[in-house]
Amino acid sequence: MPIFEHAYHPYDGPLTAPRRLPLAIARRGLAEAFASRLVVLLLGAAAIATLVFAILIYLHYNLPALRILRLAVTKLVPIDAQFFTVFLVIAAVLAFFLALWLGPPAIARDQANNALPLYLSRPITRPQYLWGKMLPLLLLLSVVTWLPGLFLFVLQASLAGGHWFAANLPIAEGIFLGSLVWIVLLSLLANALSAALKRRWPATAALVGLFFIPGIVGGILDNFLATPWGRLLSPLALMRIIWQGLFRLNLPAYGFVPGPNGGRVWGVLPPVPAWSAWLVVALLAAGCLALLARSLRPYPPIR
Amino acid sequence: MAVSLPPPAPTAAAPAAANPATIAMEGLAVQLAGRPILHGLTCQLHGRAIGLLGPNGAGKTTLIHTLLGFYRPSAGSAHLLGAPIAAGAAARAAIGYMPERDAFIARMTGVQFLRLMGELSGLPPDTALERAHEALFFVGLGEARYRPLESYSSGMKQMAKLAQAVVHGPRLLFLDEPTNGLDPTARRRMVQLIRALRASGETRFLLSSHLLHDVEECCDEILILKDGRIAAQCDLEAERRTHRRFVFVETQGEGAAAFWAALQQLGCVCATSPGNRGKIILPEGLDAADIFRAAAAHQVQLRRFEYKRDSLEEIFLRAMNSPAAAAGAA
Numbered sequence: 311m312p313i314f315e316h317a318y319h320p321y322d323g324p325l326t327a328p329r330r331l332p333l334a335i336a337r338r339g340l341a342e343a344f345a346s347r348l349v350v351l352l353l354g355a356a357a358i359a360t361l362v363f364a365i366l367i368y369l370h371y372n373l374p375a376l377r378i379l380r381l382a383v384t385k386l387v388p389i390d391a392q393f394f395t396v397f398l399v400i401a402a403v404l405a406f407f408l409a410l411w412l413g414p415p416a417i418a419r420d421q422a423n424n425a426l427p428l429y430l431s432r433p434i435t436r437p438q439y440l441w442g443k444m445l446p447l448l449l450l451l452s453v454v455t456w457l458p459g460l461f462l463f464v465l466q467a468s469l470a471g472g473h474w475f476a477a478n479l480p481i482a483e484g485i486f487l488g489s490l491v492w493i494v495l496l497s498l499l500a501n502a503l504s505a506a507l508k509r510r511w512p513a514t515a516a517l518v519g520l521f522f523i524p525g526i527v528g529g530i531l532d533n534f535l536a537t538p539w540g541r542l543l544s545p546l547a548l549m550r551i552i553w554q555g556l557f558r559l560n561l562p563a564y565g566f567v568p569g570p571n572g573g574r575v576w577g578v579l580p581p582v583p584a585w586s587a588w589l590v591v592a593l594l595a596a597g598c599l600a601l602l603a604r605s606l607r608p609y610p611p612i613r
Numbered sequence: 614m615a616v617s618l619p620p621p622a623p624t625a626a627a628p629a630a631a632n633p634a635t636i637a638m639e640g641l642a643v644q645l646a647g648r649p650i651l652h653g654l655t656c657q658l659h660g661r662a663i664g665l666l667g668p669n670g671a672g673k674t675t676l677i678h679t680l681l682g683f684y685r686p687s688a689g690s691a692h693l694l695g696a697p698i699a700a701g702a703a704a705r706a707a708i709g710y711m712p713e714r715d716a717f718i719a720r721m722t723g724v725q726f727l728r729l730m731g732e733l734s735g736l737p738p739d740t741a742l743e744r745a746h747e748a749l750f751f752v753g754l755g756e757a758r759y760r761p762l763e764s765y766s767s768g769m770k771q772m773a774k775l776a777q778a779v780v781h782g783p784r785l786l787f788l789d790e791p792t793n794g795l796d797p798t799a800r801r802r803m804v805q806l807i808r809a810l811r812a813s814g815e816t817r818f819l820l821s822s823h824l825l826h827d828v829e830e831c832c833d834e835i836l837i838l839k840d841g842r843i844a845a846q847c848d849l850e851a852e853r854r855t856h857r858r859f860v861f862v863e864t865q866g867e868g869a870a871a872f873w874a875a876l877q878q879l880g881c882v883c884a885t886s887p888g889n890r891g892k893i894i895l896p897e898g899l900d901a902a903d904i905f906r907a908a909a910a911h912q913v914q915l916r917r918f919e920y921k922r923d924s925l926e927e928i929f930l931r932a933m934n935s936p937a938a939a940a941g942a943a
Contacts, residue, residue, distance in 0.1 A: 316750050316751050317751065317809065317813065318751060318779060318782075318809060318810050318813045318815060318816065319747075319782060319813075319815065320782035320783075320784065320815040320816060321736065321740070321744065321781055321782030322782075323736075323737075323740060324737065325706065325735035325736070326732070326735045326736070326737060328702065328703070328735075331732070331733055331735065334729060334732035334733050334738075335729075335733070338725075338729055342720065419718075419719040419720070420718065420719075422719070423715075423716065423717050423718060423719050424712070424714050424715060424716040424717075425716055425717060425718045425719075427681075427683070427710065427712045427716055428710075428712070428716050428717075428718070428730065428777060429733065430681075430682075430683065431681050431683075431705060431708065431709075431710035431712075431787075432702075432705055432730070432733045432734050433702045433703060433705045433706040433733075433734065433735060434702055434733060435701065435702045438702075607683075608678070608681075608683045609678065609683060
């Protein structure tokens, strides 16, 4: 209808398929994310980290460059599972800050402005709404974690040859699965807290607290009860256990362990099985989904 | 990828028909927190403009929310334009909703907000943008469409809520207290817009309001709830048509007696009262013009001429005091 008519006209044209409707929410979320300088800064930092790691890989196979820098190949960091784990840890930290900035306001703003009835009176379901809200975060976190991680893996494989690729395929699997677990957990936690607390800054504080306070409590439990299981309370320790399993690394974890004469000494903690970490992460994700199912309602439930 | 919505599937409660009921309810009951709110509502509303009335706590908003799928019925079923509400999201494709409370999406201009709402209703992005501009002009926010929603006044936000409800050209609109919090001028404008929607003949709506005058101006069918039960259902349009046969007149002139006699000869039933006043019941085949002709023929001036009409307030009060409503309250 031409705007000068100022009249109501129905719409009889084609409609978008229902499964594509959440993309409208995601598009809006991405536009809002890229309008933030901090997001651009964090994405830039991720690009720089990737570039540095790519240069490290490249130097291994460029003797003229090594000669110019007066470096020996043996003095360079070896390109192995630990190399990629270090990259993933840096990427995970950047992903955490991205999630901290973008996750808490996502649903909280809609809750604060009573926007959920507007969304849910349309042909989208609550899971679709959640998918639309999570998608921008998942995409941006992918851009800083597994996408550059796999790029580095492919770069190394292309320079080292087919035998390296075949021998180290579990590293690629570790990069992808390790990143996926981290970004899904971050997105779920950020959105669940956003939906439940309905305000940005309390949700941000809760997210920070959730990542660090249980770790401290777990450490205290480990120390007093002389048990390794307290670590399972910390999301950061959980990811460390999961990543070690995926990358087939056996890096020791340090803490206070029983010493001589019933005292405590700083030493290597007994290992915690990877399955227990997977189980806790699955429970955490299920808890987030339950919280979202409870909080994502057009109107608060009447009690 | 674009698809067209399939026509709603016919069911037992809403048989396939060229013109299905706007809203059909069959024993619809809703419980919230274990407390029954709606008690087995059964009715068929065919009007294009349906007014939903009732005192506070009657269940009006609960009924709207249930029809929108926000609450799950504890018993019974309901159909909107022939499509069962149990169909979930698919049933909401042709529906627009203007909530009672302030509701918008933060950090957006008016046109961005409406575009998103249009896209979420299934419009392709370009069409959604085009219709967002049109809908904002329709509600009178054309000049403010690039301003952030947060900077809108209460009245403008109310208009933006109406615009988001119509941006996708729905076939059925739910308007929950659309004139709430509006000053008289803005209220007048809102009523005009709702009347324009009705006049377009392209959409139907359910209007919930406490303001009987607004409902009377905009609606042709009324559903009155009391304590979660139907207290009255009234086709205002049919009532108006019926009342067009009842006329009150006040005459002046020497030929009044002859005038009344002439009307009786024409088949009218007349009752005169002191002060040159009288009531006329017109038989089939006669209309107001015949009364004017008779008056002119007998040199009588008609100083007052009006059709009998029950005000909505009378209908509402009657419904509140009706035995059915009283039974509901008990």
